Amino acid sequence: MADIRTLESTANGSIKKITLKTDKKYFKDILFRKSGFKKCIQCGRCTASCPAAYLYADYRPRDLMRRFMLGDIYTEELNELIWKCGQCYSCRARCPRNCKAGLGVLALQTLAVLEGNVPPEISDISKKIKRNLYLKGETFLPSTQDIDLLTEFGEQTYHRCRDNNLKRERLGFRSDDARNVPVPEESLREIREILKRTGFGGL
Secondary structure, eight states: OOEEEEEEEOTTSOEEEEEEEOSSOOOOOHHHHHTOGGGOOOOOHHHHHOHHHHHOTTOOHHHHHHHHHHTOOOSHHHHHHGGGOOOOOHHHHHOTTOOOHHHHHHHHHHHHHHTTOOOHHHHHHHHHHHHHHHHHSOSOOGGGOOHHHHGGGOHHHHHHHTTHHHHHHHTTSOTTOSOSSOOOHHHHHHHHHHHHHTTOOOO
16 A cells, blocks of 8 residues: 655645655556546545445445555455446546546456456356357346345345246246347357457357
8 A cells, every 4th residue: 555655734734735655566557547536536426326335335436546546456355346346437427526436447357357366256257248148149148147146136126036037938038038039140150250359269
């Protein structure tokens, strides 16, 4: 974590300047820089409007922005937190300084992927989504839904969604397909070719 080395005050006692210094290599990434963490005033509007903060007690965009300021971004705790962001950008919509905590989170997620430091549960979800995309041209299928995770959304949501597959069958749809009309075979071949060329390969 960064250490506060100097603190200058004005004549009336208000803070004029804070100089931060850290012994860790500063993370240079355009998305991270564009998150605007240097101009964050810690008002908390991002956290107040964040769906993930409502769902997870330990996820607060304001705290993330403070950690970005201090360079406190190389911990396992933070690497667990960043995957709770859904990239909805509610944080940006409410911010009076036009900061974007989601961009900083996205930059750290990308860094974790490049360094092979993605939590196992996130890797499992990623594999399921890529498999769905390769086989059916869709990312999220009814079978991808994690029932255990669904319970975290509350009792009403759990009871409403737990048997979605059966509901689809009763309505005449295929139980494990997010679409009524399948992705055309030609489009599916193009999707698979894109996956191969971008390094995902066959499944």
